[in-house]
Amino acid sequence: MAWQIPPPAINDPVYLNHRRWMRSALELAQAAGDAGEVPVGAVVVDAVGKLIAAGENRRERDKDPTAHAEIIAIRAAGQALQNWHLNNCTLYVTLEPCPMCAGAIVLARLGLLVYGADDPKTGAIRTVANIPESACSNHRLPVLAGIMESACRVQLQSWFKQRCR
Numbered sequence: 072m073a074w075q076i077p078p079p080a081i082n083d084p085v086y087l088n089h090r091r092w093m094r095s096a097l098e099l100a101q102a103a104g105d106a107g108e109v110p111v112g113a114v115v116v117d118a119v120g121k122l123i124a125a126g127e128n129r130r131e132r133d134k135d136p137t138a139h140a141e142i143i144a145i146r147a148a149g150q151a152l153q154n155w156h157l158n159n160c161t162l163y164v165t166l167e168p169c170p171m172c173a174g175a176i177v178l179a180r181l182g183l184l185v186y187g188a189d190d191p192k193t194g195a196i197r198t199v200a201n202i203p204e205s206a207c208s209n210h211r212l213p214v215l216a217g218i219m220e221s222a223c224r225v226q227l228q229s230w231f232k233q234r235c236r
Contacts, residue, residue: 086218089185092116092163093219095125096187097226099140100165103127104230111166111227113140115148118159118182124148140164141172145179157181165223167194167216173202177210185215187223 092114099112108128115124126143130136141164149155161183168176168186173195176184189198196203196214203212 088120089163089215089218092122092161093165093185093187093223095122096140096163096165097219097222099125099127100223100226103129103140104226107131109227110230111140111164113144113162113164115144115157116161116163117152123151123160137171139169139172141168142175145175145181149179155179161185163218166190166227167196167198169193170195170200170202173200177203177208177212180210181212183213183215185218187217187219188227189216189220 095114096112099114100110101112103112104110108131111128113126114122117123124144124147126140126145126147128140129138129143132138141162144162144164145157148157148160157179159182162176162181163185165187167188167190168184169190170193184196186196191198193199195201197216202208203210203214
């Protein structure tokens with residue numbers, strides 16, 4: 072299993088900061104959902120806590136199967152830093168990354184992954200598979216799961232319920 076960070080205390084300043092960035096990712100997810108995309112949002116924050124990149128699902132709009140929120144945010148972060156090594160960055164994403172995104176996260180050598188809801192169908196961090204801990208991974212990634220999990224899960228479930236009516 073990817074190296075799991077124990078959940079912090081609710082009033083811990085680090086935890087509050089994680090919640091702040093996850094709220095930003097949730098806002099992007101909402102925008103994606105409003106545009107007809109599966110509502111997933113992602114932000115990349117640098118070592119000093121500055122937002123350097125953001126992404127939301129754009130597969131339908133871009134007609135691109137790789138246009139997941141995480142991929143868009145990672146690409147933008149690399150461009151912003153002019154470096155594909157994102158060792159000192161944190162990626163916040165509302166849903167556990169799929170195999171493609173988990174691979175990109177490992178290859179980008181992100182310093183920390185923080186995500187909201189587990190993905191029981193394609194989660195590749197801990198739920199279905201564990202790409203960061205697999206033999207093919209060249210980077211061990213600290214992971215903090217479950218930040219604002221309920222809000223992330225409810226947002227996704229509500230969107231799918233509306234689509235299936």
